[in-house]
Amino acid sequence: MAIRLQKCGERLGFGLMKLTRNYCSTEPMREFSDPTKRLCKIMMSCPTLALDTALDQTGIRISPEMVEEVLTRFNNAGMVAYRFFEWAGKQRNYTHSVKAYHAMIESLAKIRQYQIMWELVNSMRSKRMQNMETFGIIMRKYARAQKVEEALYTFNVMEKYDCAPNLAAFNDLLSALCKSKNVRKAQEVFDKMKDRFQPDSKTYSILIGGWGKDPNLPKARQVFREMIDAGCNPDIVTYGIMVDVLCKAGRVDEAVDIVRGMDDSGCTPTSFIYSVLVHTYGVENRIEDAVAAFLEMERNGIRADVVVYNALIGAFCKANKFKNVYRVLNDMNSKGVTPNSRTCNVILNSLIDREETEEAFSVFRKMIKGCEPDADTYTMMIKMFCERDELKMAHKVWKYMKLKQFVPSMHTYSVLINGYCEKGNASRACVLLEEMVEKGIRPAGVTFGRLRQLLIKEGREDVLKFLNEKVNLLVKEPLFD
Numbered sequence: 001m002a003i004r005l006q007k008c009g010e011r012l013g014f015g016l017m018k019l020t021r022n023y024c025s026t027e028p029m030r031e032f033s034d035p036t037k038r039l040c041k042i043m044m045s046c047p048t049l050a051l052d053t054a055l056d057q058t059g060i061r062i063s064p065e066m067v068e069e070v071l072t073r074f075n076n077a078g079m080v081a082y083r084f085f086e087w088a089g090k091q092r093n094y095t096h097s098v099k100a101y102h103a104m105i106e107s108l109a110k111i112r113q114y115q116i117m118w119e120l121v122n123s124m125r126s127k128r129m130q131n132m133e134t135f136g137i138i139m140r141k142y143a144r145a146q147k148v149e150e151a152l153y154t155f156n157v158m159e160k161y162d163c164a165p166n167l168a169a170f171n172d173l174l175s176a177l178c179k180s181k182n183v184r185k186a187q188e189v190f191d192k193m194k195d196r197f198q199p200d201s202k203t204y205s206i207l208i209g210g211w212g213k214d215p216n217l218p219k220a221r222q223v224f225r226e227m228i229d230a231g232c233n234p235d236i237v238t239y240g241i242m243v244d245v246l247c248k249a250g251r252v253d254e255a256v257d258i259v260r261g262m263d264d265s266g267c268t269p270t271s272f273i274y275s276v277l278v279h280t281y282g283v284e285n286r287i288e289d290a291v292a293a294f295l296e297m298e299r300n301g302i303r304a305d306v307v308v309y310n311a312l313i314g315a316f317c318k319a320n321k322f323k324n325v326y327r328v329l330n331d332m333n334s335k336g337v338t339p340n341s342r343t344c345n346v347i348l349n350s351l352i353d354r355e356e357t358e359e360a361f362s363v364f365r366k367m368i369k370g371c372e373p374d375a376d377t378y379t380m381m382i383k384m385f386c387e388r389d390e391l392k393m394a395h396k397v398w399k400y401m402k403l404k405q406f407v408p409s410m411h412t413y414s415v416l417i418n419g420y421c422e423k424g425n426a427s428r429a430c431v432l433l434e435e436m437v438e439k440g441i442r443p444a445g446v447t448f449g450r451l452r453q454l455l456i457k458e459g460r461e462d463v464l465k466f467l468n469e470k471v472n473l474l475v476k477e478p479l480f481d
Contacts, residue, residue, distance in 0.1 A: 136176075352384050
């Protein structure tokens with residue numbers, strides 16, 4: 001498999017000349033107190049084909065937990081992660097855990113390297129490590145890529161892999177289809193197989209949620225009634241989904257009636273259910289109702305968590321009441337609830353929409369001291385600076401992100417590439433696009449098209465041909481076995 005990876009790397013152009021690149025030295029790097037950070041640092045700075053040598057020279061004795069953490073950090077860089085996975089598998093006294101296999105399968109599926117993904121499944125089978133979750137991950141990833149038939153194939157082939165599908169696997173398949181906006185197919189599968197698997201409240205809840213996102217409220221109600229008729233009592237998850245469906249359909253008052261009647265059914269409303277109400281009131285500019293729902297939750301003895309606080313912050317942002325936003329943050333602090341990246345993203349997005357970019361940058365600087373930004377945070381900030389024609393600041397955020405060993409997503413790359421194209425800096429845009437491809441991340445068609453136009457305008461057809469070949473090789477992925 002290692003030989004095949006090298007050939008794959010060569011096919012993708014990893015061994016070709018670089019447009020411009022400062023390769024890392026393979027000499028031992030300075031010591032880090034955390035060996036996992038040291039491994040990540042090497043992976044961030046070394047070209048893929050030089051990675052094995054650089055990792056060998058660290059002398060680090062790896063553990064399953066260490067490998068799992070590295071693979072999680074590099075889930076956006078499938079080919080780099082796979083190279084590390086292969087290297088780790090050859091180390092003495094080390095065996096890949098189920099969690100490591102699953103992280104790698106998910107990462108490969110994300111970049112549509114399905115043939116290698118199935119090779120890993122076969123490897124798991126040879127060690128009797130495969131389980132229901134293995135196939136659940138694959139079904140979700142196929143469905144997300146709108147490969148519905150492949151998702152169904154995965155479910156049907158489970159028995160061949162000594163993992164006979166059960167109700168949990170059936171629910172995983174329905175969930176994968178519903179979350180990828182294929183609820184009609186999910187309903188078709190349900191109707192065909194419900195006699196084979198006795199549906200439970202989770203099965204029905206998945207379908208109700210799927211029809212709610214369609215959106216098709218009458219169909220969601222129909223499934224809910226069918227659930228009751230089948231003698232399957234709604235649980236707290238079902239009620240939460242039904243409240244969410246009604247709120248999204250603009251029936252918030254009806255959703256409130258359900259919440260008020262839940263106690264009679266032996267279900268106490270959760271903070272999630274109240275967060276849905278608070279969020280919906282915020283979207284509808286009913287700020288007084290949002291606050292009232294939050295206070296009612298507290299009166300009922302339900303402890304506010306970060307999710308419901310985020311909904312309240314979003315409501316105040318929508319109403320342009322930023323003094324209240326900061327009061328909510330103080331309230332969170334006094335009650336020991338730590339803000340997360342979503343908290344800050346809600347605030348940043350609102351400030352940027354109001355063109356209060358200086359305040360947004362101030363919030364970002366404070367945020368990075370208290371909680372870890374996510375891909376949305378970095379993308380938002382880089383896009384903000386690109387739109388302000390401050391490419392140097394955008395690049396500073398990019399460098400900080402890389403320093404924190406955060407692997408950029410496709411969207412983050414696209415934002416900065418578009419920024420450089422807008423500025424006419426084709427060289428920097430090309431370096432970033434090549435870096436994307438090297439990590440196994442497909443550039444968006446719009447982004448590549450924009451760079452193509454700029455290269456043609458500058459008469460750099462040779463560079464365009466080079467990039468085009470690399471992208472085309474990456475796009476031609478195999479399907480399932």
